[in-house]
Amino acid sequence: xxxxxxxxxxxxxxxxxxxxxxxxxxxxxxxxxxxxxxxxxxxxxxxxxxxxxxxxxxxxxxxxxxxxxxxxxxxxxxxxxxxxxxxxxxxxxxxxxxxxxxx
Amino acid sequence: xxxxxxxxxxxxxxxxxxxxxxxxxxxxxxxxxxxxxxxxxxxxxxxxxxxxxxxxxxxxxxxxxxxxxxxxxxxxxxxxxxxxxxxxxxxxxxxxxxxxxxxxxxxxxxxxxxxxxxxxxxxxxxxxxxxxxxxxxxxxxxxxxxxxxxxxxxxxxxxxxxxxxxxxxxxxxxxxxxxxxxxxxxxxxxxxxxxxxxxxxxxxx
Numbered sequence: 107x108x109x110x111x112x113x114x115x116x117x118x119x120x121x122x123x124x125x126x127x128x129x130x131x132x133x134x135x136x137x138x139x140x141x142x143x144x145x146x147x148x149x150x151x152x153x154x155x156x157x158x159x160x161x162x163x164x165x166x167x168x169x170x171x172x173x174x175x176x177x178x179x180x181x182x183x184x185x186x187x188x189x190x191x192x193x194x195x196x197x198x199x200x201x202x203x204x205x206x207x208x209x
Numbered sequence: 210x211x212x213x214x215x216x217x218x219x220x221x222x223x224x225x226x227x228x229x230x231x232x233x234x235x236x237x238x239x240x241x242x243x244x245x246x247x248x249x250x251x252x253x254x255x256x257x258x259x260x261x262x263x264x265x266x267x268x269x270x271x272x273x274x275x276x277x278x279x280x281x282x283x284x285x286x287x288x289x290x291x292x293x294x295x296x297x298x299x300x301x302x303x304x305x306x307x308x309x310x311x312x313x314x315x316x317x318x319x320x321x322x323x324x325x326x327x328x329x330x331x332x333x334x335x336x337x338x339x340x341x342x343x344x345x346x347x348x349x350x351x352x353x354x355x356x357x358x359x360x361x362x363x364x365x366x367x368x369x370x371x372x373x374x375x376x377x378x379x380x381x382x383x384x385x386x387x388x389x390x391x392x393x394x395x396x397x398x399x400x401x402x403x404x405x406x407x408x409x410x411x412x413x414x
């Protein structure tokens with residue numbers, strides 16, 4: 107799991123049921139748009155994150171796209187983050203997860 | 210905020226440029242999503258300084274260019290065969306120009322134009338490489354055009370300095386023809402069904 111992905115997942119897990127928009131996640135994960143959006147697209151493709159458009163509050167306002175962890179996503183992300191934490195605590199860890207895991 | 214509309218237009222332009230590199234089926238949606246964040250960043254009250262907010266918004270918009278390149282399923286295009294030939298020719302021409310420029314700079318270290326020629330030839334070498342590494346890097350078009358113009362200026366200047374040296378005329382004409390060929394092939398590829406439609410159909414771009 108890459109560091110940017112871990113940051114995004116941790117930002118989601120701060121409040122797993124809360125829908126988050128791109129800029130909000132950028133600030134929470136301290137990532138640039140060029141890093142964040144491809145990650146979100148990948149997570150959405152893996153069905154770990156679902157997206158929905160907001161209803162504009164004012165006329166002429168562009169609707170924002172919100173992202174939220176799916177129920178499966180919450181479980182998978184918790185497991186992966188726990189595994190990463192265990193891995194990082196283990197002595198002499200290589201810093202990367204095994205193939206097949208997230209990221 | 211003063212100049213907000215102008216800044217938003219610049220941001221939308223940058224986002225629009227980024228989205229042109231995406232496949233048509235996701236292009237509009239991504240544009241809407243990314244452009245919707247621009248006013249939010251520009252009016253983010255958590256950041257007190259307005260110039261910093263403006264910079265952040267422009268940084269966000271500019272970085273979507275990187276995002277569109279990394280996006281899964283983005284439009285990856287292999288260069289067409291004529292493009293490969295032109296790229297190869299440009300690469301070879303760039304190498305020759307670079308060697309020539311370095312040789313001239315060594316022989317006449319006080320002549321500034323030789324250094325300009327070396328820089329220009331480096332661009333000329335870098336561009337074909339960037340096309341092979343990432344064929345979607347269209348920003349390099351700007352580099353090619355500007356370096357081409359700079360190269361023409363160098364050779365014409367050399368021709369003025371030494372009117373009897375036919376090499377300057379030959380290289381100036383040759384490089385002009387190369388750029389003309391590159392431009393024509395680019396147009397041909399664009400209108401020949403590859404990525405036809407483009408982002409010109411994008412709403413509010």
